[in-house]
Amino acid sequence: MKKLFKKFDKIVPMLVLIFSIFLILNTLIETRIFTRYYASILVIVAVYIIMATSLNIATGFLGQLILGHAGFMAIGAYSAALTAIALRDYIVNDLLLFIVSALVAMIVAAIFGFIVGTPALRLRGDYLGIMTLGFGEIVKVILTNLEITNGAQGLTGIPTIMSFPIAYFTMIIVVSIIALFMTSRHGRAMLSIREDEIASESVGINIFKYKITGFIIASMFGGVGGAVYAFQIGYLTPGSFNFTRSIDIFVIVVLGGIGSLSGSVIAAIVLTILPETLRDFASYRLLIYSILLILVMLFRPQGLMGTRELHLSKINDKYESIKTKLRNKFKKPKEEGDA
């Protein structure tokens, strides 16, 4: 019972935080203080958070270099969009339609994750990166040449059923599942693989099983990110899932701190909003972005957060410790005066 209360202590503030952020943003959108443009940026932020946290499982926690995450995003986006187009006459409820299509996207992306991951995970380091890069490019070419995806002209007529609440809670669910998984026994096993493959194998961790599980989970949630993206944009071309997109996601993960979920979330927010705020500088925008990227890497190569996490309880502890420190400071002179 005590244990349960202890967990409750941690969960309640988190839930309060999640819902208050949601309420603030949602009222801002409902009252039209945030225009449709800002609302759409918020949805894209959610997409990038999903993409970055899911990639962080494979890159951050398993330590595998993956440069083709946009391939899974494309698979998820296209399968969700095609499902929704096929089912839109049967399911009228937007939320239900989204859930069904997102589930299809998840399953299809996970299947591809398994097909690609099984052979690919035999490779290490740069070679795995190159192979996943090749996979991303192949997905793009296949999508360009298939008839069902309408080739290079792009898939149109996707119901734009995405709204900020759906995107927000999808993101929350994905991040929570990943966070829970990563703090579990399985998550720790994955961390040990990142630190030292041979040592973890010798203590009885099935390396291949964990690697493939991590890879499948990463691709599965990558598919969900693609689904959210598809229903927000309403129009898909294979070209929008190119190598640059994979790199964008990868940059978020590394900049946030490899192996730090909160780092990925923060970096996704900053890196999606930053280019938008720099829009006034028009042509200098991407120049500034790239210079910032280089500078951050030169002066903080471990990323913004390193491998640390931002915990509510830690912030609370810090707050408490500062409070007691201050109290002691103010107390001390008094005591000395007494003596």
Add this chain to the structure above:
Amino acid sequence: MEVLLQQIINALNTGSIYALVAIGYTMVYGIIKLINFAHGDIMMFGAYFGFLFATIFPFQLPLMVIIAMSMILAALMGVIIEKVAYKKLRNAPRISALITAIGVSLLLQNLALLIFSSDPKVMPPLISTQKIYILGLDIPTLTVYTISISVSVMVALTLFIHKTKPGKAMRAVSQDADAAKLMGINSNKTISLTFAIGSALGALGGIFYTLAYSQVYPTLGVMPGLKAFVAAVLGGIGNIGGAMLGGYLIGAIEVFTNGYISTRWADAIVFAILIIVLLVKPSGILGKNVKEKV
């Protein structure tokens, strides 16, 4: 038969360009274990340098002068990039160096966008458009130039690496940087030299590429850069001979799928072959397999 011969010539032409660019990737990887994503963009800048030297003077400079000047500028650029962006990260986690390389790549592309604007510039044909008649085939002069210059440059590079002192230093640093330092090799100078040579060859590839397609634009380096990188991996990254072999193989695969299967699937087949080779022999065709030690 004639069509096949023509295709072989085309494959040699495309392959030469890929091989030139792939050498830059492989040399840098061999010496500091970095996938230099900015290399494709150095190739693009090399092409722009070539375009500038070909157009800003009121008189026409000879082709060789244009090529030499562009190569020198690109070499300088490569050395500066290494000094500013990569040097500090030599002992950092390799993934941060990779991100920096991506950052440099974005920076170069946007710099080109800012200086030259996004609309493609037309490269003047520096070589006469007449065809040369060899072996019963009409071959464009440009193709003859591309293949012969590329091959002679590659031969020169191989001789340089194997017969001269700086070449020996390069091989030593790529085998074991610390031991090389103990033997009195200036590893900083050697790394700079590597970047200079790689970038110069990239610029040469870029000039030939733009002469073939007669257009220069800021994202020019992305796709050929990626394919040249694939070529370097295919041949065994870190191995210069491998990069040349890989370049010609990728060129052949691309030209033959374009000619005999379908132009739309060419890219997919290139990458599929890469994946198959990696699965069968992860270190590439000529690469050595490094055993992992406990």
